[in-house]
Amino acid sequence: MNVMDEIFANIVDIKRFAVHDGDGIRTAVFFKGCPLRCRWCHNPETLSDKPQIGFFGHKCTLCGECVRVCPRGCHETEGGIHRFDRADCVLCGKCADACPADALKKYGERKTVAEILDVLLRDKRFYEESGGGITLSGGECLMQSGACAEILKSAKSRGISTAVDTCGFVPRKAIRAVLPFTDVFLYDLKHIDEAAHVAGTGQSNGIILDNLRFLSEEGAALEIRYPLIPGFNDGEDAVTGAAEFLAALRGIKKIRVLRYHDFARSKYVSLGYRDTMPDAEKAEDPDFARRIFVSITGVETV
Ligand code: SF4
Ligand code: SF4
Ligand code: SF4
Structure with missing residues (x-):
């Protein structure tokens, strides 16, 4: 039996022709399970690692x-x-x-790496024509770093571009496992202040910032994702603090400020969760944050 048939992953979905999970046309795999509990999470069905x-x-x-x-x-x-x-x-x-x-x-479904790869390899032609590839996302895909590494390695060996979308709150060994096979990390930065980070996500940002520094020092290509959340990190001080932290790092190819929406609200109710999503009517226009990021970091910000 092929080793790919013996490694399993818990996933929620495989989305073909995705256009918001990295450059070009991509296929994105959404892994189930996340160590954070962001109040605004728009994929609450990925939080638990159970079906x-x-x-x-x-x-x-x-x-x-x-x-x-x-x-x-x-x-x-x-x-x-x-x-x-x-x-x-x-x-x-x-x-x-x-x-x-x-x-x-x-x-939630349990799939072998071979089954996941079977879907990922179907659109290789579209990846090549559009400058796209595959993206491993979630939830937090690196909670299942063994399966991720096998998928990424196999894709790379076929000349497919690879991306890992991570919140960064994972052991360093999980990052090391995928680093050789990852073309770009889509890395979430939610708040630079530790107390605010704990209040908004349930966890400290210490590991997240350390892992981001590590990736930068290792020469990884990084796209930073800053979700602009009402009442959490949409103030000028919070954005400036994040920009100043990023300005000291190398390897950042792009900063993406994500506009907040609350389309996922019905999913919280459907799962029996308390609805913790902020009010979308209070969402700031991301352009003010983009201007701050560009002026402080000099990095292309969209
Ligand atoms: S509620 Fe649905 S999933 Fe649960 S035991 Fe009944 S049929 Fe099965
Ligand atoms: S890191 Fe992402 S998937 Fe995890 S809780 Fe936060 S927003 Fe949701
Ligand atoms: S009763 Fe409602 S939830 Fe149950 S099968 Fe019919 S439509 Fe679906």
């Missing part, structure tokens, strides 16, 4: 199919109200498969 069932009540037509197929009696539709009790759910996915209204969705 989950999402229930989107506004789509439910009360057809009763999920009640019929669930082996654990988790669904009820009596009295014109759908009740979903997760306590006894064994995550078999039968209800999601049976739902005709897309109101139930299973997040």
Whole structure:
């Protein structure tokens, strides 16, 4: 048996023809599991490393199919109200498969590296024509760095451009595992102040900043991603602090300031999570932050 058939990864999705996950046309793999808990996370289905069932009540037509197929009696539709009790759910996915209204969705599947590569290699021609490639993302893909390294190595050996999208809150050995096979790191920088970082993400930024310095010293190509979050890092002091930190690093090819939106709000409710997303109406225009980054770092900022 091929070693690629024996290494598994927990993923949420493989998105072909992605245009927001690096240069050109790309295929992006979204790994499941993240060590941070950013209040604004727009992929809450990737936070847990376990499979989950999402229930989107506004789509439910009360057809009763999920009640019929669930082996654990988790669904009820009596009295014109759908009740979903997760306590006894064994995550078999039968209800999601049976739902005709897309109101139930299973997040998370275990795939071999060979299965993932099979999808990634389909669009090699488009990568070449567009200057694209593959991107490993999440969640935090480097929580599964062994699988990532195998995927990246295999892609590189076929001449495919590779990118790793990371929050940086991972052990150094995870970074080292993928470094030789990664053409560019899409690296999140959320806040330079440690207390603010803990308040917004649940974790210190110490490891994140150390890993970013390490990648810079190793000569890695870096694209910094700064999500501009209302009431968190959208003040002039926060942006200036981040820019001054970046100005001391080398290897930064681009800074990308990400506009905040709250399109993922319904996903929090569907997963039974508390909705922690900030109000999108308070979002600042990213252009003011872009001007600060350019003036302090001299790096192309988009
Ligand atoms: S995933 Fe399986 S056990 Fe869980 S609610 Fe759906 S059908 Fe029932
Ligand atoms: S199968 Fe889907 S649409 Fe039908 S009752 Fe269940 S959740 Fe609602
Ligand atoms: S690092 Fe990314 S995936 Fe993880 S919680 Fe933060 S926004 Fe979500």
